[in-house]
Amino acid sequence: MPRARPPAPSLTRAGDAPLTRLSGVGQAVAAKLAARGILTLQDLWLLLPLRYEDRTRLTDIAQLRNGEPAQVEGRVEAVERGFRYRPMLKVAISDESRGSVVMRFFHFRTAQVAQFAVGARVRAYGTPKPGQHGWEMVHPSYRVITEQEAGVLGDALDPVYPAVEGIGPVTLRRLIGQALDLLPPEAELELLPADWLEGQQLPSLRQALLDMHRPAPDGDLAALAAGRHPAQQRLAMEELLAHHLSLRRQRIALQRHKAPALAGQGVQVERLLAALPFALTGAQQRVFAQVRQDLARPSPMLRLVQGDVGSGKTVVAALAAMLAVEQGKQAALAAPTELLAEQHLNNLRGWLEPLGIRIAWLAGKVTGKARERVMAEVASGHAQVVVGTHALMQEAVVFHDLALAIVDEQHRFGVHQRLALRDKGAAAGSVPHQLVMTATPIPRTLAMAAYADLDVSAIDELPPGRTPVQTIVLSAERRPELVERIRIACAEGRQAYWVCTLIDESDEVIATAAQATFEALSAQLPGLRVGLVHGRMKAAEKQAAMRAFKQGETDLLVATTVIEVGVDVPNASLMIIENAERLGLAQLHQLRGRVGRGSAASSCVLMYQAPLSQMARQRLETMRQTSDGFVIAEKDLELRGPGELLGTRQTGLASFRVADLARDAALLPRVQRLAETLLAQSPAVADQVVARWIGSAVRYAAA
Template identity: 45%
Template sequence: MRPDILAPLFGRVAALPGVGPKTAKLFDRLLARPGAEARVVDLLFHLPTNVVDRSQRPKIAEAPMDTMVVIKATVVEHRRPQGRFARAPFRVLVEDETGDIELVFFLANPDWIERSLPIGGTRWISGRIELYDGRRQMVHPDRVLDEAGLARLPPFEAVYGLTEGLQTRYVLRATEEAMTRLPALPEWQEPSVLAANKLPAFAEALRGAHRPESASALSPQHPARQRLALDELLASQLALRLVRAKMRRLPGRENRGDGRLSHAIESALPYSLTSAQQRALADIRADLGSDKRMLRLVQGDVGSGKTIVAALAMASVAECGRQSALMAPTEILARQHYERLAPLLEPVGLRVALLTGRLKASERAALHAAIGAGEIDVVVGTHALVQTDLAFHDLGLAVVDEQHRFGVQQRLALGSKGEAVDVLVMTATPIPRTLALTAFGDMDSSALDEKPPGRTPISTRALPASRIGEVVAGLQRALAQGARAYWVCPLVEENEDLDLAAAEERAADLRRYFGDAVGLLHGRMKGSEKDAVMEAFQRGDARLLVATTVIEVGVDVPEATIMVIEHAERFGLAQLHQLRGRVGRGTGQSSCLLLYKGPLSETAKARLTIIRQTEDGFRIAEEDLRLRGEGEILGTRQAGMPGFRLADLTAHARLLAIARDDAELILRRDPELSSERGKALRVLLYLFERDEAIRLLRAG
């Protein structure tokens, strides 16, 4: 149960004074998850992105051009447009002892102007001055104030990220109201940490962040921003350590296999394992053989050989008479894992089955019965594996592929399908060290940082979109010689309909050149339709596969040697690297063409340069983190894993280390969080919605 002290912060923004039904919907769109309502805490954690500096208050003659100023002036004349000039702007002449200036209002309400700027009245006017025909003018001042209004005008005004229809003044007013609801919360940080880093109290930091007193208050290094970041990082690190402590406390079972099955599989391989694969397997087997639960992350670059590592781990568990399950995020990936694992495991006598949501009820019932009776050794599937009605005979190992698509809850749900289940997590997104500590701090980690022998280097080129004709001509030559190619359409925006329209249009365009050899794959297709298109591409009936990024292009077609990525400037580095990794899987020379539309931003230029320079996924991940922060590197915005709202991992790496050390120390001294500080830390965990950790604490 969330502590009562936090109740005001989890109330609806719609209930704040001054927020009407229409504005409430705009706040929901800006701040809340789809289908949910914005809460006061969402508003308070939505920090300003910029400031308007109104600290300059010069005389008219001394006012700099094109800079925000506040001038004090007397209203001299109204120049209201008349007759056939009625659509011209309304002009107002104002002056002080040094000179005059004309205020210009287009399509304005004349009554409002005459009321706000009465002739002979003194007003304080905020805006930017420019020269027009040799005269000073200010077009649409952003504030016209009397003396009482000036007293309320801050020298620096916060600017927020907005949504269409929502104005900054509504957000300013709502945050003022939200601040009044901020309860007196207990201090959860160690006083010595606050003193050493000169950090304010939580409430003071929140007020300072929302009401900046200078442009420097927006810096991630400002004490207010650092304090809020440290709180969020501490909540995250504490939650991860509680999950880890729970896994560590749960007794494990020794799965020390005799090696007969894994040796048979390994000796049948047409290649030797890389030293990175051997190291990862040694780590996994040591975990399996101990009486502690395994919770290990295997992160490997595209094509680094994670599947064979998982297969050999499953074989070790099967040697002990126990079952394994592999959970993948999409049906296409689950089917692909099944098609790779079955030829490896079945020759040594292991029984492998595929369980997805597409099975008929009778087939599913039969498969559930076989799994429950222990007649299946390895089950591959989607989240259908964690459905409550599936019972295993004796599940020993749960393998979770592409961890960032699943929340901690799903990972724990799969791990709870048996007695003392070991958990192995795989990701093809190499993760920078700082990010691994935040996202996966509850796990041990093994890195597959070598490519298996035989992987051909991929030639990567960037071309302007104006040369698309040359690309099509090159594809015609390559496809005539039997090549296969992917054509990935751009992310139009966060809108599946527009993405789909763009892909359908591109597919229709390419069919004019390639006819029925063009296949189309997108997120709106039924599973059976996707499989049919993929099978046609794998067989070679379709030789050019047009796809949106909504679908998982994690498909393995060794014959595919060309990857065209349209509007490459819209993709993140990790995404470009993942997509490029779909080619170069066979013996043929592979190429990746990045079509971009200029002019390119500095970040887009940097991305395209890095992706051309290297195929090292670990270097690419570090550069990706540097270029765009942690928010999207792991797809956290779409996934169950919480992203950070107040912390920026690139700017706050030092604070992450402080939070990590503090969390470890706390849980050594007070593992149940029952001391005074422990109780305050429970409030912190609820505030940042790491409730799962509290539930684990209660569950023991």
């Protein structure tokens, strides 16, 4: 086991020093830096370059290549200031290679023009491209130099930092340089075990920071650009470690609470299993066994159950609820939309009410006397299972004895809402068990990083009898064929979805609006009953449109992506997604999951507007090739990053400074092992690692 270093007491003093220690930082500059979240020396150390410019050498102007950044030096030949469509300044310089290049500026001050006297020596860095009269550089960085400075170059690559409003790049570079000069000695700065770093072939933190800010001219620029440089890997490793430790500490804190041990004989579970009209899949049995084991302990369960659309997560939740009911306690299931909550309600009523289990329904539309009655049933314990929306989390709702809180599509809830539901069962040091469900498959790497405080289970098997959905990619030019295809499908007694990505027409985005599509399809298909649903409709109108489709009163439902989650219509066998190139993989997969829920062969048509971007092409091809939600999630992570997959507003993942979960996935197992070592052997060091990267930011990881 690697041995952690003892805590470094001077670290806080060094890294937390205010920026006013630096020359040139008064209150005004400090305020501009603070607006960007830069408050201390450490914040400047960790503000890493976006890229590097090589100003350690000069390129003869005659040797310039199109699109390759270069530094040139020459004398001003001519200056032209004009105004055709907008102000423009052109400065021609030439060198001894008899080459010439024009520097073109669209934004400039009068004082700049005066600098460019004919014959003055100028050094410029930019990207050349062919112009009307030879090479051009648009807005290069430059400076007028003296004869003594000619040919005198720097010995390190120049870093280019993220922009900070109100502070120029030269000033920012100078401030970071000052901050780096105040880096403490290696022994004071380093927190990770020396033998561990050596085994990983990684530099110390001090060396990694210097390598990132001041890379040698012969450094591996390709590795830096790709994020594979040892210095980047070292910093990413510590940042991932900090996030992992933060989540683990939340988990440890939660485990100190008591929870009711739901370790009965399982009589109610057996009754439910016997009454179900289907047998559990192997994956459902495995995941329920894990949940059951957790619930039997006197410490709170915190488990995420992920599984594709239709994999049977609700049954696992129902079985878990029966373990609470058998002990005379309550279970609550919260879903983010009324539609999804209502679907859970119908399923649970169908399975549990015949067994004598009392189920309560609490949503925004339950009002007046009916609401009072439900609240009284929940408070008295008469309601054994309570299903609802965010209404469950309101302060007025009081449970008699809540032992299990189930949250579906948890990333769509705000953090405080999830905490509020957990707190409903908190009494005398006891908290309810938590079961979190999601139909968005989460890549293993993302789950390891974002849910280190959760045990993760996957229902990775669909129930038998589900037919694979055939996915077709078509250009919008073939729209008339799709209209005919809908006519045929509906004539055979099937139903279809037509999904649009906007509600109203927009000049800015090439997307057909749901309203216009509804009107056009109603005219083109006069014999069909066409419905419309979108996010701007009132909740009651939306519910009515969805219910009519579910009950077979509508043949074709034109909708926006509001139907992504929570609609179960087994008779729907055709899904058309218009402007599919505008949607992410996770959303496309969720929409496709709305069909193929019955026994009929189903199809999903991804209709796109040409031309396609490279990323859009990859997304559509991935959808065509696989229906495996976990494969799709991995590809989505690769293409888009973690943000939208998890709802980074709640997870804090958006704040990664160095780490990239898709790129640095291979580091995570090592991070986990080191985290366990630090928590066991050096908790004070673990605290310092978290403080360095995350600070005192409140984390709602236990939500």
